[in-house]
Every structure is written in structure tokens, then in C-alpha cells.
Amino acid sequence: MKTYLDCYPCFFSQTLKTSRMITSDERKVREILTEISLFLPNISFDATPPEIGREVYRIIAEMTGVNDPYKEIKEKCTRQALSLYPELKKRVHSSKDRLMSAVRVAIAGNVIDFGANADFDLKSDVKTILSQDFAINHYREFCEAIDKAKKILYLADNAGETVFDRLLIEELPKPVIYVVREKPVINDAVREDAIAARIDEKAEIMSSGTDAPGTILNLCSEEFLKVYRSSDLVISKGQGNYEGLSEEDKPIFFLLKAKCQVIARDIGVEYGDIILMKTDKN
Amino acid sequence: MKTYLDCYPCFFSQTLKTSRMITSDERKVREILTEISLFLPNISFDATPPEIGREVYRIIAEMTGVNDPYKEIKEKCTRQALSLYPELKKRVHSSKDRLMSAVRVAIAGNVIDFGANADFDLKSDVKTILSQDFAINHYREFCEAIDKAKKILYLADNAGETVFDRLLIEELPKPVIYVVREKPVINDAVREDAIAARIDEKAEIMSSGTDAPGTILNLCSEEFLKVYRSSDLVISKGQGNYEGLSEEDKPIFFLLKAKCQVIARDIGVEYGDIILMKTDKN
Numbered sequence: 172m173k174t175y176l177d178c179y180p181c182f183f184s185q186t187l188k189t190s191r192m193i194t195s196d197e198r199k200v201r202e203i204l205t206e207i208s209l210f211l212p213n214i215s216f217d218a219t220p221p222e223i224g225r226e227v228y229r230i231i232a233e234m235t236g237v238n239d240p241y242k243e244i245k246e247k248c249t250r251q252a253l254s255l256y257p258e259l260k261k262r263v264h265s266s267k268d269r270l271m272s273a274v275r276v277a278i279a280g281n282v283i284d285f286g287a288n289a290d291f292d293l294k295s296d297v298k299t300i301l302s303q304d305f306a307i308n309h310y311r312e313f314c315e316a317i318d319k320a321k322k323i324l325y326l327a328d329n330a331g332e333t334v335f336d337r338l339l340i341e342e343l344p345k346p347v348i349y350v351v352r353e354k355p356v357i358n359d360a361v362r363e364d365a366i367a368a369r370i371d372e373k374a375e376i377m378s379s380g381t382d383a384p385g386t387i388l389n390l391c392s393e394e395f396l397k398v399y400r401s402s403d404l405v406i407s408k409g410q411g412n413y414e415g416l417s418e419e420d421k422p423i424f425f426l427l428k429a430k431c432q433v434i435a436r437d438i439g440v441e442y443g444d445i446i447l448m449k450t451d452k453n
Numbered sequence: 454m455k456t457y458l459d460c461y462p463c464f465f466s467q468t469l470k471t472s473r474m475i476t477s478d479e480r481k482v483r484e485i486l487t488e489i490s491l492f493l494p495n496i497s498f499d500a501t502p503p504e505i506g507r508e509v510y511r512i513i514a515e516m517t518g519v520n521d522p523y524k525e526i527k528e529k530c531t532r533q534a535l536s537l538y539p540e541l542k543k544r545v546h547s548s549k550d551r552l553m554s555a556v557r558v559a560i561a562g563n564v565i566d567f568g569a570n571a572d573f574d575l576k577s578d579v580k581t582i583l584s585q586d587f588a589i590n591h592y593r594e595f596c597e598a599i600d601k602a603k604k605i606l607y608l609a610d611n612a613g614e615t616v617f618d619r620l621l622i623e624e625l626p627k628p629v630i631y632v633v634r635e636k637p638v639i640n641d642a643v644r645e646d647a648i649a650a651r652i653d654e655k656a657e658i659m660s661s662g663t664d665a666p667g668t669i670l671n672l673c674s675e676e677f678l679k680v681y682r683s684s685d686l687v688i689s690k691g692q693g694n695y696e697g698l699s700e701e702d703k704p705i706f707f708l709l710k711a712k713c714q715v716i717a718r719d720i721g722v723e724y725g726d727i728i729l730m731k732t733d734k735n
Contacts, residue, residue: 176469176479179486183462197458204461205494212487 172414174220177433182207182227188285189228189357193235203234219414221385228356228384239355241285241330248283248331248358249367251293259338262301270317271310273342274426275301278445280335281328281409281428285358293331300428306444313424313447320404322346325374326386326416327360328409328427333368336408340373347374348398354382359411385411388419410434416450423450454696456502459715464489464509470567471510471639475517485516501696503667510638510666521637523567523612530565530613530640531649533575541620544583552599553592555624556708557583560727562617563610563691563710567640575613582710588726595706595729602686604628607656608668608698609642610691610709615650618690622655629656630680636664641693667693670701692716698732705732 186207190200207227214223232238259276266272279300282291317323325340325347327333340347349370352359365376380392386407388396399405405423407416413425413434425448429435435442468489472482489509496505514520541558548554561582564573599605607622607629609615622629631652634641642650647658662674668689670678681687687705689698695707695716707730711717717724 176482176486180462180465180469183465187458187462200458201498204458208490208494212490216483 172219172417172434172437174214174216174218174223175433175437176216178220178223179211181431182211182223185224185357186227186231189231189240190235193231193237193240199235203231206230206234219385219387221383221387221411221414222390224385224411225356225381225383225387225390229382241355241358244285245330245358245360245364246367248293248329249334249364252280252283252331252334252368255294255297256334256338259297259335263338263342270314270342273339274310274313274447277335277339277408278426278428278447280332281426282430283329283331283358284410284430285329300445303445305447306429306440307438307446307448309424309447309449312449316404316422316424316449317343317345320345322348322402322404324348324350324399324402324405326350326379326405326407326412327352327365328412329358330360330364330367331358332408333360333365333370337368337370337373339406340370345404348402349374349376350379350386350395351376352382352384353378353380353392356382356384359384383411383415385413385415387415413438419450421450424448425450454501454699454716454719456496456498456500456505457715457719458498460502460505461493463713464493464505467506467639468509468513471513471522472517475513475519475522481517485513488512488516501667501669503665503669503693503696504672506667506693507638507663507665507669507672511664523637523640526567527612527640527642527646528649530575530611531616531646534562534565534613534616534650537576537579538616538620541579541617545620545624552596552624555621556592556595556729559617559621559690560708560710560729562614563708564712565611565613565640566692566712567611582727585727587729588711588722589720589728589730591706591729591731594731598686598704598706598731599625599627602627604630604684604686606630606632606681606684606687608632608661608687608689608694609634609647610694611640612642612646612649613640614690615642615647615652619650619652619655621688622652627686630684631656631658632661632668632677633658634664634666635660635662635674638664638666641666665693665697667695667697669697695720701732703732706730707732 190203263272279297282296323345351361351365379395381390383390407423407425409427429444432442472485545554561579564578605627633643633647661677663672665672689705689707691709710727714724
């Protein structure tokens with residue numbers, strides 16, 4: 172998905188929020204906003220939002236010297252999510268269709284976000300999503316693809332959401348490779364966030380090789396690309412991965428909650444909708 | 454009130470919204486966003502938001518050749534407001550305290566906004582405000598000031614809101630001078646908007662001499678400043694006028710709904726609160 176002009180004000184909001192998390196010096200915050208102001212006019216708007224987001228967060232990190240401002244928030248989200256795990260596990264176990272129930276749980280975990288939409292309440296939002304209708308639901312195709320697949324490439328999104336992903340991975344009958352970001356960016360999951368969610372007990376963890384807040388293939392490592400190209404089923408979590416892969420012609424299933432108007436419009440659903448959607452190019 | 458860094462993303466949102474009202478050419482919209490990007494780092498943040506807003510809307514007008522993009526919207530708002538007039542008039546007439554009721558009505562009209570918060574529903578929002586508690590209510594002082602005043606200077610805010618202002622002016626027992634902007638900016642009321650609301654039948658209409666979306670004294674005409682300096686009571690409607698006059702040491706009563714977090718915080722109330730507040734410097 173290309174970047175829309177609507178992303179412009181959002182990049183400034185994200186810069187403001189993240190800079191203020193790092194420093195209470197408003198002069199410094201203004202310097203960072205100025206730098207972003209001067210950077211944005213030069214970008215190609217053929218770029219995807221995660222490519223621009225990567226640069227925005229790199230500028231913030233460079234100007235403040237803080238590379239992982241969301242570290243504590245990520246740890247807190249993982250703890251919160253782990254506290255919900257037993258109840259969610261019970262819910263999946265007692266469902267008529269355990270896989271469907273686990274898909275819902277995985278999408279529910281996608282409410283955790285500190286980029287586009289940081290205004291969430293984990294427990295109540297998860298509860299809402301668990302009984303929300305899907306705006307797009309390619310579940311039948313999803314089941315067929317799982318049947319046929321030798322292994323599943325699962326692209327992670329945010330820390331904490333990782334715990335919800337684990338509940339879906341535990342229901343998948345094929346080997347799973349769980350892909351995280353190489354370096355911290357916003358609250359996206361890196362290897363240690365996946366391990367904190369105990370994903371390593373159920374899946375192989377690998378890095379995509381990038382610090383973009385999404386799977387941008389031309390920024391990924393050759394090692395990841397080899398695995399990606401050879402995989403017969405990709406599960407892609409969240410907005411950042413959708414933004415990077417929406418134009419791909421591989422069988423990818425996007426699991427997400429549309430947390431911004433721009434993405435909702437790009438997909439063709441309403442703001443707040445949840446989807447399990449197969450790429451339409453295959 | 455000085456400009457806060459939180460205003461930064463908002464200026465971009467406003468630029469985007471207004472530019473898209475004028476043109477569907479996204480390249481043009483991007484050119485305008487770029488110009489705003491390059492302009493904002495150079496401004497003094499001692500400036501008030503209306504001073505910066507004035508420049509932002511000037512850039513949009515210059516780059517598009519459209520000086521009054523909100524003209525039709527303003528006319529529509531005035532028509533909508535006029536259709537509510539008979540019902541509101543009846544409400545004021547049947548109140549125990551007609552002045553208080555008219556103050557409420559005037560504040561209710563302040564929901565009309567296409568700058569900071571364009572997401573309103575006139576009829577239902579007005580209904581809500583008519584029964585909302587005041588977060589700050591200096592009504593006793595307001596009544597005393599009216600008793601003492603020879604004439605009242607009433608600073609208008611938006612077109613359509615003008616009709617609600619008329620209902621308050623009709624209850625004021627002293628001569629009123631109703632002050633509008635000199636030139637169109639956003640949906641702020643100019644002379645013709647005041648006349649469309651038939652304010653001219655109840656008050657003298659004068660221009661502040663500025664095209665800033667607020668009363669910024671150093672941008673006002675000498676003619677207005679003479680009247681302003683000699684007036685013993687000022688009623689100031691809306692956020693833009695508050696932003697320009699919040700530091701003044703004259704008796705000014707601010708009537709507004711806090712439609713953005715920054716102003717709410719500056720006043721010391723919650724987002725969405727309504728206030729009738731006297732300047733505290735006198």
C-alpha cells in the first residue's frame with residue numbers, strides 16, 4: 172500500500188507522542204518536529220508507510236540517542252497479555268471450532284498499538300472483538316491453505332500481541348516460522364518479545380532483517396527472503412505488514428483490525444472492522 | 454495563548470482537509486502540504502494559533518487561488534441555524550432565567566467549527582449542550598458586568614453560530630457592537646454572515662480589521678482597537694478569540710466549548726466542557 176497524504180498529520184502526531192515519551196524538553200521536541208517537517212517533503216510517496224515510518228523513528232532515535240523508547244511499554248503489554256492467556260486458552264479449548272476461535276483471539280491481540288492508534292483498552296477491546304462480525308472472512312480458503320501447506324510463515328506485529336499469536340499457533344497443525352523485526356521500532360515485536368510470549372516453545376523464531384514497522388521486502392534480509400519465497404502459506408498480522416505486502420501475489424492471509432481510516436479505505440472496509448482476508452492476486 | 458506543539462499535526466490535518474475541499478488533485482494537495490512543512494519550522498512559537506492559522510490558510514489560498522473555500526458551508530450552516538431559531542427562541546422565552554438560557558444557546562452554537570474539530574452534528578450537539586453543566590460559570594459576575602456596562606463588544610466566531618449569538622444579543626439590555634473578521638478565513642463570520650443571521654437588526658456590526666481566525670490585537674485595525682480599548686465589557690465567543698485574548702487584562706467573558714485538548718488544558722477544563730469564564734487578570 173502506498174502512503175496517502177492522510178499519513179502526513181499522523182507522522183507528526185506519532186513524532187510528537189514518541190518524542191515526549193523520551194524527553195520533557197519541549198525545545199528538543201520542536202527540533203525533532205522541525206527535522207520531520209524538512210524530511211517529509213523529500214520522500215517518495217510511492218513508498219509505503221512503514222518505509223517512511225522507519226525513517227521517522229530513525230530520526231527520533233538519532234536526535235535523542237534513545238533507540239527503544241517503547242521497551243517498557245512492550246514488556247508491560249506482554250505481561251498484560253500473558254495474564255489473559257489462561258482465560259483465552261480456555262475459550263479456544265471449549266469452542267466448537269477451535270481454529271476459528273484462535274483466529275479471532277489473534278486478531279483481538281491486534282488492538283495493541285502505539286503507532287497509528289494508541290488509544291486502546293486491552294481487556295475490554297479484546298472482549299469486543301471476540302464477538303465482532305468479520306467485515307471480510309476468507310476462513311474456508313484459510314482452512315484449505317493450511318491443509319495444503321507444508322509449513323506456515325507467520326509475520327508478527329506488536330509485542331503483547333505475540334501472546335495472542337501463540338494461541339493461534341498452538342492450533343495450527345503445521346510447523347510455524349514466526350517472523351519478528353530485526354531491531355526495535357515503535358512497539359513492534361523483536362526476538363525477545365516473542366520469547367517473552369513463549370512463542371519459541373511452539374515455533375521457530377526468525378528475523379525479517381529489517382527495522383521498518385512492517386514487512387518491506389526490499390528492506391528484508393536475503394535469509395528471510397529465501398524462506399519467504401519458498402513458503403506456501405503466509406499469515407500476516409496487523410497494519411504494518413499489510414502495508415508492505417498488500418500488492419504481493421503470494422497466498423497471504425491478512426489478519427487485522429483496521430485501526431486507521433486510511434487502511435480501512437484501502438482495504439474497502441470501515442474503521443474498526445476486523446478481517447481475515449486472502450490476497451486477491453492468486 | 455501561545456501555540457503548543459500539539460497544534461503542529463492539527464495544522465497539517467486542517468491543511469489536508471481544506472486543500473481537498475478545493476481540489477481533487479492530490480499532487481497539488483501534496484505541494485501545499487510541502488509548503489506548510491517548510492513554513493512551520495520558521496514560525497515563532499510565541500505566536501498564537503490564529504496567527505499561525507492565518508498564515509496556513511493564506512498559503513492555501515495563494516497556492517489554489519481560492520480565497521473563500523468555506524463560503525457554501527458557511528451559508529449552509531447559517532440556514533441550518535436559522536431553521537433552529539424559532540424553537541430556541543421559544544426555549545429562551547419560556548425560561549425562568551432568560552439571560553442564562555440565552556448564554557447557553559450562544560455557547561451551543563459554538564459547536565459549529567471547520568477548523569480544529571469539524572466532526573459535529575448541529576442539532577444533536579446543540580441539544581446536548583443545552584443541558585450540559587458548565588465547567589466554569591462566572592454568571593454572577595457576567596450579570597454584574599452587564600449592569601455596569603454602557604455598551605457591549607461582542608466578538609463573533611463562526612458563521613451559523615451568528616444565529617445563536619443573535620438569541621443572546623436579543624436578551625442583552627445594552628447596546629451591542631458585533632465584531633466580525635475583515636476577510637474570510639476558515640468558516641469564521643464576516644459581515645455578510647452576520648447580516649445573513651440578521652444580527653444587523655439588533656446590533657451594530659463592525660470588522661476587527663483582520664483575517665486571522667481569532668482576535669489578534671496586533672493584527673486588528675486602529676478603528677477596532679479604539680472601540681476595543683474604550684469598551685467596558687467584552688463577550689468573546691469561541692476558541693480563536695480565546696487564543697488571541699486569554700492574556701488580556703480587560704474584563705472579557707469567554708463563552709466557548711473546549712473543542713480541542715490543547716485549549717481544554719490551557720483553560721484547565723476537560724475536552725468537551727463548556728465555559729462562561731471571566732478573565733482572571735482584573
